[in-house]
Amino acid sequence: xxxxxxxxxxxxxxxxxxxxxxxxxxxxxxxxxxxxxxxxxxxxxxxxxxxxxxxxxxxxxxxxxxxxxxxxxxxxxxxxxxxxxxxxxxxxxxxxxxxxxxxxxxxxxxxxxxxxxxxxxxxxxxxxxxxxxxxxxxxxxxxxxxxxxxxxxxxxxxxxxxxxxxxxxxxxxxxxxxxxxxxxxxxxxxxxxxxxxxxxxxxxxxxxxxxxxxxxxxxxxxxxxxxxxx
Amino acid sequence: xxxxxxxxxxxxxxxxxxxxxxxxxxxxxxxxxxxxxxxxxxxxxxxxxxxxxxxxxxxxxxxxxxxxxxxxxxxxxxxxxxxxxxxxxxxxxxxxxxxxxxxxxxxxxxxxxxx
Numbered sequence: 001x002x003x004x005x006x007x008x009x010x011x012x013x014x015x016x017x018x019x020x021x022x023x024x025x026x027x028x029x030x031x032x033x034x035x036x037x038x039x040x041x042x043x044x045x046x047x048x049x050x051x052x053x054x055x056x057x058x059x060x061x062x063x064x065x066x067x068x069x070x071x072x073x074x075x076x077x078x079x080x081x082x083x084x085x086x087x088x089x090x091x092x093x094x095x096x097x098x099x100x101x102x103x104x105x106x107x108x109x110x111x112x113x114x115x116x117x118x119x120x121x122x123x124x125x126x127x128x129x130x131x132x133x134x135x136x137x138x139x140x141x142x143x144x145x146x147x148x149x150x151x152x153x154x155x156x157x158x159x160x161x162x163x164x165x166x167x168x169x170x171x172x173x174x175x176x177x178x179x180x181x182x183x184x185x186x187x188x189x190x191x192x193x194x195x196x197x198x199x200x201x202x203x204x205x206x207x208x209x210x211x212x213x214x215x216x217x218x219x220x221x222x223x224x225x226x227x228x229x230x
Numbered sequence: 231x232x233x234x235x236x237x238x239x240x241x242x243x244x245x246x247x248x249x250x251x252x253x254x255x256x257x258x259x260x261x262x263x264x265x266x267x268x269x270x271x272x273x274x275x276x277x278x279x280x281x282x283x284x285x286x287x288x289x290x291x292x293x294x295x296x297x298x299x300x301x302x303x304x305x306x307x308x309x310x311x312x313x314x315x316x317x318x319x320x321x322x323x324x325x326x327x328x329x330x331x332x333x334x335x336x337x338x339x340x341x342x343x344x345x
Contacts, residue, residue, distance in 0.1 A: 026310065038326065045330055049337060098273045102266060109262040112304050116255060206306075213304045217297055223269075224293040228276040229286055 033207050037214045040177075044218050047170045048225060054166035055088060072162070075155030088163065089230035091156060093147070100143040101223045104178075107136035108216040111185075111209045118192075121199040127192050130205075133212065134185040137178050144175045167226070174222060177215045184208045252309060261303050268292050 061069040062082060073079050081090035114129035148168070158168045188208060191197040197204070253261070272292050276285070302308040 030310075041326070041330075045334075049334060053338070094273060094276065098269065101269055105262065105265050105269065108300060108304050109258060112258050113255060116252065116258070119252075210305055213300055216304075217300050220293060220296045220300065224272060224289050228272055228289050 027203060029203065029207060030210075033210050037210065040214060040218075044170075044173070044221070047166075047173055048221060051166040051170045051226060054162045058161060058163040059086065059088070069161070072160045072164075073155045074157065074160065078155055085230075087230035091151065091154065092227050092230070093150070094227060096143070096147065097223065097227050100140050100147075101219060103136050103140050103143070104216050104219050107133045107140070108213050110136060111212045115202065115205045115209045118197065118199065118205045119202040123192060123198070126197065126205070127189060130185055130189045130192065134182050134189065137182045137185065137212075141175060141178055141182070144171065144178075148172075170226070171222065174215070174218055177218070181208070181212050181215055184211065252306060253303060258303070261299060265296055265299060268296055 058069060059082075062079070063086060070079050073082075078090060082088060110129045110132040114126055114133060117123070117125035117129055148171075151164075151167075156164045156167070158164055185208065188197060188205060191201075272289060275288055275292075278285075
């Protein structure tokens, strides 16, 4: 422990941002972010489980011809298709969602390149990659708004059915997380333009990056579990 | 603090910095390409008209691979794990996943058996 304590002292002498390194050789901020992300795992784990259980119950009732469940989707044609296929597949537009997934994956690459650029004091590229990440995130959100509008028009409302409630809650929560991430990225961009985001603050970009990649990981799960496994 | 202690502690910090070496830009692009190709395979697989385990198992396997790659490379977990001698995060995440899977299995079982 003496060594670890001394390690903090040496780290202190390197730069101000390393001042709060723990005996784990990770900064307190990074450990805190990982703990926060762990709590987020519980949130999304609960939401994904709720969706799966709700979808199973919805489909069971729908295939049994429950008139209340049939009426919960305001589109008889869609209900008939779901009953014929025994799944919620007719609801989804896989090519469109695949494009959204690709956009979010690209944003993760842009984020990691922004962190690399700021670590190497390449501030021009830091701004370019931060702006690219925010732009790609915005495209994803625009796609989600379009998708929600399309689902609503197809007859799937938030309060109308168990399936709709679970689906909109899960994907909506994810969308809110992406939106908060975009705000963080724009804040970093403003700080960078003001000259307040230099190499010593690279960890700040890394922390926002951790959050952003986590949001991407959650979408990796949602894309497969919700969209591809009908 | 003795000179020996200072040197030892400096070595600890330097080791940590060395093991914190992250991939190059080219390697990040390569990882992205791998992720994009896996995503394309996922979509392709879902269009093959398969059902049951033939559809679900490969899709879940590809999902797990993508999950591990993003967490390991983009979130630097593999490199941070080296910093902690690979023990703390491994233990924390392995125990977390075991607990989560156990809870999920129990919850699903309560629905299946109408408990």
